[in-house]
Amino acid sequence: MVDAPSPSTGPAKLLETSHARRVVFVVGSGRSGTSTMAGSLQSLGMHVPQPEVLADETNPKGFGEPQWVVDLHDELLNRCNVAVSDARPNAWFDAGRLNNIEPIRKRLHAWLEEQFTEEQHELVVKDPRLAWFLPIWRAAAMRCDARPGYVTMLRPVTEVVGSKQRAHDARANEVNRTAAWVNLMLGCERSTRGEDRAFVRYHDLLDDWTVPVFELGQAFDLDAVKSAAANDIRRVHQYIDPSLRSAPVTWDDLDVPRRLREIAQELWVQLEKLPGGEGDNAETHEALDQIRAAYTDMYDEAAAMSQSTSLAARRAGIREGERNAPRGVDRLPHWVRALFPGWLRRGLRKAAGRERS
Amino acid sequence: MSPLRGSDIPCLEGDPAYDVRWPWQDGRLPPGLTCVFRVKNEARNLPWVLPPMFRAVQQVVLVDNLSDDGTAEVAQRVAEECGAADRFRVFTYPHQVSRAGSEHLATRHDSVHSLTHFYNWSFSQVRTAYSMKWDGDMVLTREGVAVLDDLSWQLEDTSAVVAIPRHPLSIESESVAWLDLGFKFLEPWVYPMGPEFTFVKAFEWEVREFPETSRRIVAPEGLCVELKWLDQDEFAHWSAMDFDASRAPRKKREWQVYSALMEGKGEQVPGLVRVEAPPGVHVIDHVTDTWLRTAERPLVRRGRPIEA
Numbered sequence: 001m002v003d004a005p006s007p008s009t010g011p012a013k014l015l016e017t018s019h020a021r022r023v024v025f026v027v028g029s030g031r032s033g034t035s036t037m038a039g040s041l042q043s044l045g046m047h048v049p050q051p052e053v054l055a056d057e058t059n060p061k062g063f064g065e066p067q068w069v070v071d072l073h074d075e076l077l078n079r080c081n082v083a084v085s086d087a088r089p090n091a092w093f094d095a096g097r098l099n100n101i102e103p104i105r106k107r108l109h110a111w112l113e114e115q116f117t118e119e120q121h122e123l124v125v126k127d128p129r130l131a132w133f134l135p136i137w138r139a140a141a142m143r144c145d146a147r148p149g150y151v152t153m154l155r156p157v158t159e160v161v162g163s164k165q166r167a168h169d170a171r172a173n174e175v176n177r178t179a180a181w182v183n184l185m186l187g188c189e190r191s192t193r194g195e196d197r198a199f200v201r202y203h204d205l206l207d208d209w210t211v212p213v214f215e216l217g218q219a220f221d222l223d224a225v226k227s228a229a230a231n232d233i234r235r236v237h238q239y240i241d242p243s244l245r246s247a248p249v250t251w252d253d254l255d256v257p258r259r260l261r262e263i264a265q266e267l268w269v270q271l272e273k274l275p276g277g278e279g280d281n282a283e284t285h286e287a288l289d290q291i292r293a294a295y296t297d298m299y300d301e302a303a304a305m306s307q308s309t310s311l312a313a314r315r316a317g318i319r320e321g322e323r324n325a326p327r328g329v330d331r332l333p334h335w336v337r338a339l340f341p342g343w344l345r346r347g348l349r350k351a352a353g354r355e356r357s
Numbered sequence: 358m359s360p361l362r363g364s365d366i367p368c369l370e371g372d373p374a375y376d377v378r379w380p381w382q383d384g385r386l387p388p389g390l391t392c393v394f395r396v397k398n399e400a401r402n403l404p405w406v407l408p409p410m411f412r413a414v415q416q417v418v419l420v421d422n423l424s425d426d427g428t429a430e431v432a433q434r435v436a437e438e439c440g441a442a443d444r445f446r447v448f449t450y451p452h453q454v455s456r457a458g459s460e461h462l463a464t465r466h467d468s469v470h471s472l473t474h475f476y477n478w479s480f481s482q483v484r485t486a487y488s489m490k491w492d493g494d495m496v497l498t499r500e501g502v503a504v505l506d507d508l509s510w511q512l513e514d515t516s517a518v519v520a521i522p523r524h525p526l527s528i529e530s531e532s533v534a535w536l537d538l539g540f541k542f543l544e545p546w547v548y549p550m551g552p553e554f555t556f557v558k559a560f561e562w563e564v565r566e567f568p569e570t571s572r573r574i575v576a577p578e579g580l581c582v583e584l585k586w587l588d589q590d591e592f593a594h595w596s597a598m599d600f601d602a603s604r605a606p607r608k609k610r611e612w613q614v615y616s617a618l619m620e621g622k623g624e625q626v627p628g629l630v631r632v633e634a635p636p637g638v639h640v641i642d643h644v645t646d647t648w649l650r651t652a653e654r655p656l657v658r659r660g661r662p663i664e665a
Binding site: 089090092093096097099100101102105106135138139142143145190191194289292293296300 | 387388412499500503504506507508510511512513514515517574575576577578650651654655
């Protein structure tokens with residue numbers, strides 16, 4: 001038997017000096033306090049890459065979302081055919097595939113690297129679409145030698161669905177939004193497992209933000225939080241809007257099938273164990289894995305049952321595409337058509353029975 | 358001796374302990390990714406190979422084939438040090454396995470001496486829905502751990518196959534190594550478990566089948582290196598050295614690199630990069646933790662892909 005060498009511990013020491021770079025990713029379902037969390041960290045001195053998405057009536061104090069990040073995520077979602085709010089368990093695979101495309105990894109890395117400066121070494125990145133692409137962000141942080149931390153905001157699904165119903169057009173029904181919440185939260189939890197992470201209850205943030213934010217600063221070793229001055233603290237108090245506290249919405253207020261409601265409720269029970277860190281253990285992970293398997297089974301059954309609907313929609317989409325597709329010579333770019341003399345084009349149009357009036 | 362009832366691939370030699378019984382016949386396999394190592398004398402490499410793998414996947418199976426360097430003991434020790442002993446299982450495969458190349462070609466697929474049967478038997482020990490073939494000399498980088506960790510759950514409920522590029526790393530000393538970025542070595546490593554994803558015999562070695570309808574993912578570069586120690590014979594498991602470049606281009610390239618390095622002509626091989634670690638850091642750690650992470654992409658610029 002040979003003496004097996006032990007791997008050196010050197011590289012960890014080498015990286016120590018640059019671990020002052022931090023990037024906090026704020027994830028969770030929309031309307032669950034992600035903007036409030038990002039805005040609080042920003043008020044304390046963390047840097048939200050500029051420019052930001054402008055505030056609107058649904059979020060008058062601002063979103064804390066870098067416009068570049070939102071644009072990129074929209075592009076990526078379109079590319080992998082995943083919606084911001086997507087109930088399909090396989091959507092994680094579809095979005096995850098993009099993590100294997102080096103030009104995307106490189107692009108994100110280059111942008112993130114540009115955001116770090118001598119003055120701004122602690123960043124906060126937030127976007128409701130972020131959860132789908134955490135692996136690419138993780139790789140970018142790794143290449144920037146920045147230590148990533150993940151904050152997942154927790155708010156009861158009934159309030160998220162109810163809240164969304166008030167904020168947006170009720171286009172999607174409560175069932176689909178509940179399912180999308182289940183899928184998103186399962187994915188958020190699974191993709192941050194084993195990483196530096198924290199779970200923060202929306203209500204805890206509104207009740208007394210100093211407790212969860214202080215814990216975050218300690219857990220992620222954030223200078224901005226640990227060395228916050230009185231004025232920084234005042235800014236957060238001014239930023240957090242007490243009017244966000246609203247009357248609780250319960251299952252009695254929603255029309256959701258029993259099985260989905262049970263899965264969503266059990267998921268909430270398990271997620272509730274995660275804040276504080278003590279419940280972030282193998283037992284909870286096992287329970288969450290079982291919920292993910294149960295949800296996938298239920299979704300697959302529902303998809304199989306509704307296959308006729310999806311096939312009909314697909315047929316309709318194909319017909320619509322055929323109707324709108326350019327025909328014949330119209331497929332040629334204008335500059336190609338312009339290569340032919342006018343008399344020839346007119347003659348060809350006449351022969352094809354498509355003379356212009 | 359007749360095969361035991363219930364065996365899916367009875368072995369030619371009639372030893373029921375080495376018949377293949379597929380786990381999916383007993384019911385649906387739970388989610389998760391199992392890494393399967395089939396190893397012989399990898400005690401030197403496993404302290405680098407196993408720790409990142411334990412961080413990346415849920416289960417690890419190691420099948421030891423006639424090692425005489427304490428491979429199984431080292432593996433068990435590393436698993437315990439990593440706190441992963443409960444996710445780690447060691448098996449012994451006590452049959453001499455034909456070497457890749459002409460020996461393999463001359464061996465029946467269902468013989469315990471066949472690479473094909475060895476692989477099928479090894480993978481029949483998997484108890485999760487996805488499995489991954491991995492070599493005992495392949496070390497994941499930090500990015501590699503993150504990518505596999507994500508895939509290990511994102512692949513659930515899909516039938517996708519994942520190919521991962523690897524970069525041969527020839528170790529000259531504790532502080533100097535040569536990274537081969539001249540060719541893209543690409544091979545599918547991650548597969549679902551099921552009857553459509555079993556091993557069959559090819560000319561030089563085994564191949565794993567998968568349906569044409571399977572979606573295929575090619576992972577980015579820089580996720581793993583394959584250790585080659587210049588102070589030991591890396592080609593001992595081959596039965597012929599006259600590689601046919603059209604049938605085994607990967608081996609041909611490895612032989613070219615190895616020969617050049619042994620002659621002190623590494624600088625003359627296009628795409629071969631000399632890496633020197635800072636003092637006090639082993640070059641393997643330096644390459645997998647720092648060098649590859651910070652190297653400019655693409656890593657392999659002009660090399661054509663070589664697929665197994």
